[in-house]
Amino acid sequence: MARKDRHSVLVAGAGPAGLAAALFLRQRGVDVEVVDERWDARDDDFHVILHPDVVERLDDAGARLDLAHAAHPVDTVVVHDGTRRVAALRLHETAVRPGPAAVLPLRVVRDSLEEALRQRQVKVARHRRLARVDRVSDRVAVEVDVLDRDSAGYGVSHMEGVVVRTARHEPTHLIAADGFESVARQQLGIGWRAIGAPMATVAFEFASGWTPGPEAHVYVGDAVAALWPAPHRRLRLTFQLPASTPLMAAWLDARHTPDRADLAMMIDAHLPWVHLPIGVVSWSQVQWTQVGVAERACVGAAWLVGEAAHQLSPLASHSLNHGVRMAHDLAATIDEVARDQGAGERLAHQAARARAQTLRLAEVGELYQAEPDADPFVAANLRRIVPTLPVAGLELEALARSLRLSPKPM
Ligand SMILES: Cc1cc2nc3c(=O)[nH]c(=O)nc-3n(C[C@H](O)[C@H](O)[C@H](O)COP(=O)(O)OP(=O)(O)OC[C@H]3O[C@@H](n4cnc5c(N)ncnc54)[C@H](O)[C@@H]3O)c2cc1C
The missing domain is CATH 3.30.9.100 (D-Amino Acid Oxidase; Chain A, domain 2)
Incomplete structure (x- = not known):
């Protein structure tokens, strides 16, 4: 089906969630731009655990993670x-x-995503800071500060750069993947629940x-x-x-x-x-x-993704994996909307679903109960065990069942 009009998405933040969102959108043919305030990616030389479904999603989108050597x-x-x-x-x-x-190292995840984007002619524009976000009817008005390098001529890895000019964008959607301190979340007045x-x-x-x-x-x-x-x-x-x-x-x-x-x-x-x-x-x-979630997944056409929207258990890298999953689902919805398939309802449904799924992961330890034949140690500690498992959704339910844990009735 023909696209309704020129759909364009601005992604603010080139962490794993923002890069994955951009890649999933490009994979579907959506126009996407990525900006990040840092000159270089941050020093993130630690390892993360990618859950099986997330490995598969990234692989399908063309991110070559070099699992044989790097993981x-x-x-x-x-x-x-x-x-x-x-x-x-x-x-x-x-x-x-x-x-x-x-x-595998987080650096490898980020580099493979950036390389996959480069191959699809999407370059991360660095030293571009999301500075202002406003709603404009069904679109979003965004101001991005273009920053200069430091006086010594080296790229600075942080945000002290001088603002050279401010660029204005009016994309059909903003994906704010600008991390835990999210400017977008604050400017859109979205609360945070610990x-x-x-x-x-x-x-x-x-x-x-x-x-x-x-x-x-x-x-x-x-x-x-x-x-x-x-x-x-x-x-x-x-x-x-x-x-x-x-x-x-x-x-x-x-x-x-x-x-x-x-x-x-x-x-x-x-x-x-x-x-x-x-x-x-x-x-x-x-x-x-501190585990926590944003009170809303979006305001109008501005969406929060990744740690801008949640902080989850670090023992199984849930924040990172959930960010990629949410980016995947959001990209599919934005593509459907671009194809004129029930715009309003689909976006509202996606916002409600994203928030519900995030809340479920944030409270995951509370959602299970022990069967009578569960190991007594598991029954006594299930709130501490369940968040450490490197899966989510149906996979988590299946794994919990093998511990003789079942979801509590809603
Ligand atoms: C020190 C540290 C150690 C960690 N250790 C682990 C670990 O061991 N295992 C694990 O699984 N997870 C770990 N995490 C968490 C993991 O890094 C995050 O889950 C993951 O990076 C979140 O991805 P994200 O894309 O949502 O956000 P981020 O990775 O935070 O990316 C946000 C991006 O947005 C950019 N940005 C911010 N503000 C703006 C703005 N206004 N305009 C434009 N760009 C902006 C930033 O420069 C950054 O590139 C750690 C995090 C930190 C900080």
Whole structure:
């Protein structure tokens, strides 16, 4: 069917959510422009876990993730109660999509997306900052500040650049994928709802002689910890504890960068039965984490995608994966609207669906109940276990069922 008129989408933010949104739109033939305020992509040399359906979606869209070299596959998640292996959850048996999850550097995800866009003649315009967003009837009016480099002539990686001029756009849709501090969310007056208690997330990436094969491990005790195998005999170990824990509060306060001794101490304190050879720590961080969702997915033709719209459990990279899924669904809806297929209702339906799905993931631990024959440890800890599983939607339901957990009646 012929397009209604020239449809154009402006994507603000070249993180994984914005780049994926642009690629899914281009794949469908929609005109798209991408701007980002940074000169270079940020220093994001840590590993993420891509869920099986997200690997498949990115692959279908032409992002070459080089899984054979750059990624470590995960087909099983083992849940532990101290020294006891409570369950080994096989993603390929229970998931609707059969592939494994993949642990790989975020940089590789972003670079493959940017390369796939380049091949479709979409270039990321850097040093362009989304500055103002207004509704104009059924469109959106956007001002983008064009920034200059710093005085030394090097690209600056942050936003201190001088505004050289302001460009005005009136795209049919704005996709604001401008991260947690989203300018668009603030300008559109969209509220934020925090869910649950603030947590501290302490993550380490390190060399280890131990090769765990395609298994990730989840340990649930006084802390919840997730151990992922990363490529090149490296491991990623993430702990989550209440932010009010005295050591966590002190580390967060001091913006502490934990080292190898801290890693050994954390393993001793929280996983004393796990004996891991610890080599060089290549990356670590302590981060304050608060699960939360934007009160609306869109205002008129301006949409929030990725961390502009949600912050989800970091133990299974839910924020990143959900951002790609939402970008995928939104691209399909925008394409349908461009083909004049029930514009208003489709957009309203997409907005309601996006918000409902995000809320379900944010509250995922609350949505399940234990069957009478569930392991008592799983039944007692299901709110802490379910958010660590690297799947969502029907796949998550299937995996939860193999733990003898079922969705609570609505
Ligand atoms: C320090 C740190 C460590 C993390 N560790 C992990 C981890 O180990 N595992 C994991 O799964 N996830 C981790 N995350 C989260 C992960 O990075 C995010 O889930 C993911 O990057 C979110 O993608 P996004 O595209 O929504 O937003 P972002 O990646 O934040 O991208 C937003 C983009 O928008 C741009 N931008 C912002 N404002 C504007 C504006 N006004 N105009 C134009 N452009 C703008 C930014 O420059 C940026 O490129 C971490 C995040 C941080 C900050």
